[in-house]
Amino acid sequence: MSHSVATQNWGRTNIRERAIDAFSREGFAKAVKDAASRDAHFLPYGNGRTYGDSCHNDDGLLLDSRGQNRILDLDLIHGWVRAESGLLLIDLLSRLSRSGWFVPVVPGTKFVTLGGMIGNDIHGKNHFHDGSIGNHVRKLALLRSDGEEVICSRDENADLFAATIGGMGLTGYILWAELDLMKAPSHLIMEEKVSFQSLDEILALTDEAERSNQYSVAWIDSLASGAKLGRGILITGNHASREQSQDADPRYGKPIVSVPLTPPVALVAGLPLRAFNEAYFWANGRKSGIHLAQPDSFFFPLDAVGAWNRLYGPYGLHQHQCALPLEAAPDAIRTMLEISQKAHQGSFLTVLKRFGEVPSPGLLSFPVPGYTLTLDFANKGAKTLELLGALDRIVLDAGGRVNPYKDSRMSAEVFRAGFANWRELEALRDPAMMSDFWRRVSQ
Numbered sequence: 001m002s003h004s005v006a007t008q009n010w011g012r013t014n015i016r017e018r019a020i021d022a023f024s025r026e027g028f029a030k031a032v033k034d035a036a037s038r039d040a041h042f043l044p045y046g047n048g049r050t051y052g053d054s055c056h057n058d059d060g061l062l063l064d065s066r067g068q069n070r071i072l073d074l075d076l077i078h079g080w081v082r083a084e085s086g087l088l089l090i091d092l093l094s095r096l097s098r099s100g101w102f103v104p105v106v107p108g109t110k111f112v113t114l115g116g117m118i119g120n121d122i123h124g125k126n127h128f129h130d131g132s133i134g135n136h137v138r139k140l141a142l143l144r145s146d147g148e149e150v151i152c153s154r155d156e157n158a159d160l161f162a163a164t165i166g167g168m169g170l171t172g173y174i175l176w177a178e179l180d181l182m183k184a185p186s187h188l189i190m191e192e193k194v195s196f197q198s199l200d201e202i203l204a205l206t207d208e209a210e211r212s213n214q215y216s217v218a219w220i221d222s223l224a225s226g227a228k229l230g231r232g233i234l235i236t237g238n239h240a241s242r243e244q245s246q247d248a249d250p251r252y253g254k255p256i257v258s259v260p261l262t263p264p265v266a267l268v269a270g271l272p273l274r275a276f277n278e279a280y281f282w283a284n285g286r287k288s289g290i291h292l293a294q295p296d297s298f299f300f301p302l303d304a305v306g307a308w309n310r311l312y313g314p315y316g317l318h319q320h321q322c323a324l325p326l327e328a329a330p331d332a333i334r335t336m337l338e339i340s341q342k343a344h345q346g347s348f349l350t351v352l353k354r355f356g357e358v359p360s361p362g363l364l365s366f367p368v369p370g371y372t373l374t375l376d377f378a379n380k381g382a383k384t385l386e387l388l389g390a391l392d393r394i395v396l397d398a399g400g401r402v403n404p405y406k407d408s409r410m411s412a413e414v415f416r417a418g419f420a421n422w423r424e425l426e427a428l429r430d431p432a433m434m435s436d437f438w439r440r441v442s443q
């Protein structure tokens with residue numbers, strides 16, 4: 001039975017009551033039949049960790065996958081798992097914690113579902129090494145609104161397979177998926193943090209960091225300017241060996257504290273933002289040497305604080321993530337940092353990663369070889385939208401693209417310029433599926 005719940009996108013730019021229904025095959029078939037006469041649409045929903053509006057469908061119903069979360073098969077000899085799409089990453093990682101296997105690509109939060117990870121073809125801190133999650137999907141079962149269950153892989157219904165990976169829920173409902181796992185003697189990480197003093201320095205450091213590490217990510221102090229523009233902390237790591245981990249148990253915890261209320265103003269702008277950036281740079285810049293880190297602190301540091309997105313105040317945040325080709329990236333990144341500063345809208349969390357050459361099987365997968373810069377801005381209305389529009393133009397001029405699943409405001413022109421093949425997804429879209437994002441950019 002569908003009911004209305006105030007659902008949010010992670011950016012909290014648009015919180016309102018939305019119709020949502022726990023997914024069941026019977027319920028879905030009935031809802032499709034009832035909706036046919038009203039031209040209503042559906043959208044699969046995972047755990048709502050998408051920043052933008054591609055996980056919402058305000059003119060229809062969300063199909064909540066979280067009740068369908070069983071591990072159906074797990075082969076710890078050859079390293080693969082088959083699970084229902086509502087399985088949370090935290091539960092899969094906990095199940096694998098001492099198995100010698102790891103999930104080959106994880107995002108910056110463990111509170112995502114398997115279906116959501118595939119729907120957005122998520123990438124991690126190891127894209128240059130292992131590609132995106134789509135590179136590790138063996139097959140999946142897709143339920144279409146005509147009632148057909150389609151098994152898709154690179155060899156079977158390959159067009160639907162490609163369209164579903166990064167297809168943002170538009171090709172149908174993923175019932176289950178089979179994923180290759182990655183050998184890892186321990187889930188604990190041998191981590192190193194090193195400070196760098198400028199953008200040029202981090203760009204020069206990246207090659208070397210990637211040669212000797214499986215994971216690499218740079219935090220940038222978005223407020224540092226002049227000769228210090230782009231200074232920050234490079235965080236790298238490899239899975240620990242059994243000896244290095246001293247056989248310690250990996251811990252996958254729930255948040256230690258939670259933000260209970262939304263403050264009336266953003267607490268992560270202005271002076272607090274400057275103080276945070278200074279403190280983070282100096283606290284992490286001290287050479288700590290290579291040390292053992294829990295997976296939670298290495299992969300999912302933000303998960304330690306529940307509902308941290310409330311810190312952005314009542315109007316939420318806009319995340320702007322772009323993918324830039326290698327050669328054009330340095331100038332574009334420099335200009336993006338400069339214009340954010342000139343607009344007096346420093347980004348709270350600014351992250352720079354490298355995208356590697358491993359092509360995803362996904363039709364609309366976001367990564368392209370080069371760099372990806374992620375900026376988080378407190379939403380200050382028209383002023384922020386103007387800045388985001390200017391950032392979009394820099395990205396397109398550099399031959400790059402803006403991430404659709406982090407966005408809730410890009411124009412159809414910006415989207416289409418970055419994803420020239422979008423009509424191929426439209427052609428394979430399940431006619432009953434629609435999202436707010438797709439309505440905005442495809443019609």
Ligand SMILES: Cc1cc2nc3c(=O)[nH]c(=O)nc-3n(C[C@H](O)[C@H](O)[C@H](O)COP(=O)(O)OP(=O)(O)OC[C@H]3O[C@@H](n4cnc5c(N)ncnc54)[C@H](O)[C@@H]3O)c2cc1C
Nearest residue numbers: 046047048049050107108113115116119122123168169174
């Ligand atoms: C703190 C934080 C850090 C993050 N770090 C990263 C990162 O490093 N890299 C990255 O790529 N992303 C990152 N993200 C974004 C996040 O990983 C993705 O948005 C992820 O896809 C969300 O998964 P979800 O289960 O919450 O799905 P939702 O947000 O609910 O849905 C995601 C998409 O998948 C579709 N979908 C969900 N379930 C199904 C299903 N059963 N069948 C078909 N389609 C389905 C939905 O329709 C929607 O389009 C981060 C988000 C947060 C909050």
